[in-house]
Amino acid sequence: MTSLGYLLLALLAQGPQSGYDLRKLIGDSPLRAYSNSPGAIYPALRRLESRGFVQLTKPEGGRRRQPVALTENGKESLWHWLHKPVTEEDVISNGEELLLRFAFMSPFGLQDLARTFLTQYEAANAAYLEKLRQHYQEHGADIPLTGRLAFELGLEQYDTRIRWARHCLGELDKD
Amino acid sequence: MTSLGYLLLALLAQGPQSGYDLRKLIGDSPLRAYSNSPGAIYPALRRLESRGFVQLTKPEGGRRRQPVALTENGKESLWHWLHKPVTEEDVISNGEELLLRFAFMSPFGLQDLARTFLTQYEAANAAYLEKLRQHYQEHGADIPLTGRLAFELGLEQYDTRIRWARHCLGELDKD
DNA sequence: AAGAGCATGTAACGAGTTACATGATTGG
């Protein structure tokens, strides 16, 4: 299962949609970091179907809107994805997917799911940031100027994530 | 040419290295977001060779360190990559690669290359951030809580980039 | 001499890109 697959499941959790609808949704929103090309979407939907996560209902005529619905298996797979623990590896290499997961958590329980996500997210980012700072202390002097500056942006980005996670936990307390 | 290809060219610009050296360099540094698996590195080096960007010198015996050197064509390709203009599309979908480019600019001219990069980078991020803010104004109310919070992190990240670019321009003035 | 780690290679597979194809619907 790839990020795009889960994105499709998450979008379908809000009700059946056609492939075309999904393409529009992705292309017209900040999700456009993901691909909305037909060559990505339709094969992805077929894969989801072959795994039983999704049901395609063929229209009678030729080439019209073809609604896709989430199955029970699909719901379950989505649930597992949303509940996966946040690892440091994810934070390093899959930052986008983590954020995607969080963005679609609302219907599945704010107090449990979202809170533990944020706690783990903050911890994992803090742990890696600490390693980065250490690396910077040791090797920062050897790196040429632009490399050092790029490194500093990296540090800032992780710091932003940590502050954001704390801010979100505060927001969730307002319930 | 993929990001990994340019990363290899950039690393080789500091002198010939073996594939194994390159793998270590990538795995032991904050570049570890990139793959350092043999199945990625060695085929990538072969591709660079087949395009004439790199020269592999076979060692006489069997399976030993095999130094890889940047050719003139390779230097030129690297130069073009570093000089590519920063587009809004890059900022949206290729943020990592942009930062990679900047990180390796030092030897190629700070006052020209790095300055124009930063200026374009700031402008492109600001332009997209403006669109994101607009989107948030119009549709923010319809998005469930975690989606909205994820959106806010996105906004923060772009803002961080912009502040960083300005800070860097200030640093470059200290020459 | 044996085994751990060094260094490179490769095959099967999955998934996205680009580009093109195809049939239906709608507007002028």
Added chain:
DNA sequence: CCAATCATGTAACTCGTTACATGCTCTT
């Protein structure tokens, strides 16, 4: 009724992943 656009599909290609294979070097 013709063109534009809607909606889906597909083939060729590229690249990275995973897992395994191969041979060398160095230590003990």
